[in-house]
Amino acid sequence: MSTTTEQPSPTFDFSETPRVSFSQLVSVELRKTVDTSAGKWLVSAVLALTAAVIVLYFAIADDDQLVFEEFLGFAASPQGFLLPVLGVLLVTSEWSQRTAIVTFALAPSRTKVIGAKIVAALLMAFLAFAGAIAVAAVATAAAGRNDGFSDVTVATFVLFLGLQLLNVLQGVAYGLILLNTPAAIVAFFVLPTASSIVFTSVSSLSDLAPWLDITTAQSPLVNGDFSLTGEQLGQIGVTALIWIVLPFVAGWFRVMRAEIK
């Protein structure tokens, strides 16, 4: 309209406006993981399964296996496959539930929002891990063996935690690249398994397996063997690059450019 030149439009004054801080976004994302039916289900499932797994382990394990490391491995296994689903949902539900429209209208910086989601996912994983440690410690004490804690080292914690964090990041990465809940969850569970079937059944590939197949590379950790060689650490790093970092970067760029529908 011709009035633009006649009447300069008033300008916003930001001097009194509090900024949306990153930590605020992180706490909002944490809130969003547990304030929906799906989120509550997932968290209750992790808690219930952890309890069930520990009880089961007490029932079936030999007496000399009732030590902290073994308990920790079992206590952390339900979250090992459920937390990545939480990581997936953190990203994909914005698209499948179309809340992205609202989220990005209130916080237009996509870098900050996705960053907050990643930090929130990692915090959840950290929290769950701390919970698993507590459960394992109680179970070990309850088992009452003298040597229950004797093999515990700092490396045990660090590597185990690292594994959990990588797992959740993998979920986030697949969420970012697919932006679709079922597709990302299927990709998370099926692709690594398919790869590991290929690498174990084709004998000519078996030398390459630890370098390319994430399941093979991580198998020492999953089996509770925390004294890794440099080569094994390298293999974990390389497979993480292929299976987690690359999809993550591709997904990141996808989300930064995507039209928010």
Next chain:
Amino acid sequence: MINVKNLSRTYGGYAAVDDISFTCRPGRVTGFLGPNGAGKTTAMRMMVGLTTPTHGETTIGGYHYHDIVNPGRHVGVLLDASAQHAGRTGREILMVGAKTMGLPTTRVDEMLAMVSLTESEAKRKLRNYSLGMKQRLGIAHALLGDPAVLILDEPANGLDPAGIRWMRDLLKGYARRGGTVLLSSHLLNEVELVADELILIGRGRIVAQGDLKSLSSLDSADSALVTPVDRDALVAALRQEGHEATPEGEGLRVSASPREVSRVSVQHGLLLNDLRSGAKGLEDLFLELTSPVQRESAPSPDSLAAVSTSKEMSR
């Protein structure tokens, strides 16, 4: 307050929004009117940075949307009331918004009360909300941060008559307090009563814009509808004064202003049962301006006049 400059967006060669420019001013409600698929939603999405324009830009309060600090505190946006997590309660949806903007919890309760969502309704999950409840929640969400500008995409969609009136009063009051409102609709009579200015969009292009009065006057041809007591006598009298009268319904359509018809009837001592303006309503004008069929066939003189007027106005 909202300044849209040459905004365009094409999808694979198809121009969803084609070079639109307009301004929304504080204290006024601007209606963004167009038929389905005209490009209203696409334009609004571009204004708030959810869709990247192919061309052009929008500033709100002098800033690009991305540069607005804590945008929820300055611009209230409602693009799609059902675009919320179905598994979240109404209250929690507002809580998430409030926490993002850094607002106290009390603000959530205030807003719930304002849009008349009861405590028990606020505790229900969004998937159990009726269309109208979602719309009210969406309005509450848009108003959370006490913004100076409102951008609402079809806010009246799904509201019952009482709800529509409530919305109308709300937006009018908001504008009276100095707020800037842009709201879209594809129903003229929905915005007619609330909007101070109208922007008519069809097929991605603005076909006319201005306040209600100037838009109505786009239909400049004088015309009156008259129901005389003695039909033949009035036809004769009008013909004598040089006016054409054609039968329409129970009465006549005369190509002269109602004032002129009244003058003729008084001069000739003829009684009238009814006399009113025969000018086309905004509704007809709207349909004519935005209908794709109309623009594919030869344009009528009326619509040509309107289009040139709109160009004049946007200059």
